Amino acid sequence: MGPLLRELPIACTEPGLAPAERRRLLGVINQGLLPADITALQLPTARDPRPAAACRLVLKDLSQPRTLTWPAGRVGVGERQLGRLLLAEFGGTCPEWRANARIFQAMIELSEGATVTQAAHRCGWATPSAFIDTFTRVMGRTPGSYRR
Known part of the structure; x- marks a missing residue:
């Protein structure tokens, strides 16, 4: 632009x-x-296999709250080292990456017809109102309007 x-x-x-x-x-x-190049929306993936494996583990079940300790232990790297690797790969912390992943998955859920409540629970929010607040802050519109 x-x-x-x-x-x-x-x-x-x-x-x-x-x-x-x-x-x-x-x-x-x-x-x-009009001439803008439109590319598919996707989450960034890590080039390093350790954070990539950790991200895949977290993405398998976003409904479960996970600390950095959980995937770190499963991919054979220390929690602090995994945090540094994620920062180097994505420019943010693990909670920031996970929040983006949850919003991204919620967008998919909503576009496939899930209700706002279903998307909230499948993507790990404790309450639909917390999901609506986060989604609206990040996306600039409510999940209901996105779903429509």
């Missing part, structure tokens, strides 16, 4: 902007976004 296209949404929010001008700006935005 070029600098002009980044500034256009800001320009559309200017107070006193005439409706016709807003429509023209939105047309330019739409035209600029």
